Amino acid sequence: MYKCVAVAEVQSFVERCMRAVGTDPQHSTALSQVLTEADFRGHFTHGLNRLEVYVRDIKNGVTQPQGEPSIEKEAGATALVNGNNLLGPVVGNFCMELAIKKAKEHGIGWVVCKGSTHFGIAGWYSAQALQHGMIGMSMTNTSPVVVPTRASQSSIGTNPLSVAAPGKAGDSFLLDMATSGVALGKVEMCHRKETEIPQGWGVNSKGLETVDPKEVFEGGGLLPLGGKEITGGYKGYGLAMMVDVFCGILSGSTFGTNINDGRGKTKDWLTWVTVS
């Protein structure tokens, strides 16, 4: 049975949960907006479902409840931001605003960030460019759950990328995708339902394709977009590496297997580009 809940009520609930653990009210609002938007768009894996993690990370000190991001380095159309381990959406909004400001001055803005935390759906940030008649991009690297082509262990994240471009009559193009074939949540659903997963989703601990969701969680991992080598899986792997280069390496942060395993320590690093 489903029950409809008003958007404003969901937002208020998120805000109250975050404030209850000492989060800055404005930061709480920033998070509530992106989580509600994710649920509203149907990305249920990135909505209210994740609230518990954000609350927990504030409580255990992984995420800082108070403060502001800072600009570490700035040159023309580019900047390096330190998120100071604040809530991902606070850092994300800060970077996107900076990128838009730079794009208005230089035609394009490219902002890279370190010291951020989980920022929700990547499309939330790229879409902000639309209001300014600009193209927006956002990417983030994540904890390693994807097994590269010819490997047997997961060593790279689902590393999503998003591009938003304004269209005619208020319409727009919005791409928001993980560079793995599917999200881990989809495998989890099959696991719970005790059904097989389709070929091309995951591998077992030997790096071999499996249709048993249990094997994916027990030492296996996700396949990159494209699946096996014969169907171009190395391309999805290459795209995930590209996101690691733009986010983790360009910002002087962590990447690949150096990113913590997501058990209370996940950190994301972000990058934006905006073309006016």
Add this chain to the structure above:
Amino acid sequence: MYKCVAVAEVQSFVERCMRAVGTDPQHSTALSQVLTEADFRGHFTHGLNRLEVYVRDIKNGVTQPQGEPSIEKEAGATALVNGNNLLGPVVGNFCMELAIKKAKEHGIGWVVCKGSTHFGIAGWYSAQALQHGMIGMSMTNTSPVVVPTRASQSSIGTNPLSVAAPGKAGDSFLLDMATSGVALGKVEMCHRKETEIPQGWGVNSKGLETVDPKEVFEGGGLLPLGGKEITGGYKGYGLAMMVDVFCGILSGSTFGTNINDGRGKTKDWLTWVTVS
């Protein structure tokens, strides 16, 4: 039986072929460099194999043998270039040089181009940034041979993208990939050998997956990276659209099904970004 041919000899052969049909000597050299590099790296579909097409396009007036690209619009870190229908590598080198120059001034350069022709391997251009210690990107849209998710007709190109990033001790990261699962040339090879193609490569004229290469050519097409919908093919389709947005739409050129069918009329449009 194979015969080894010296790189210089291959380059000289390409140059002489192009000059014989009236191509500017410097333009002929630009083309010979990228075609030779493609063969040298093992991208045989984009090397000497294509020489005939470049010669033919000069002869039938699709490609202009003489002239220079021009800058139509310039603002800060960005520019719009008109390739004036010159040889793709001439236009590509021009745009990449401009992007690198802008990146030195503004931290990043983003150059979009219209009126270009087939430019060979995308990685030739992104890799030029490496010599300056920069990250390079290049993309181009192409004639429609890919059938989008839930469609039955090809309406988008294999739209490749490339990213090059400098590494330690002279090493580097170089991604150069089509956003389709495989290149059309791979299906052609199976067709000639009269073997089946693997699942996930192509569809028939009804948009249904097929293992018969003949069906791919007879009204069918390639699948986007990710293959069918269940394995994330819509993501490869989204990436191809992203490339169309950055190349065809941003430059005010052609995109999607508006691009000619490749029979002597193929035009590519290009974009570059360089981050210093």
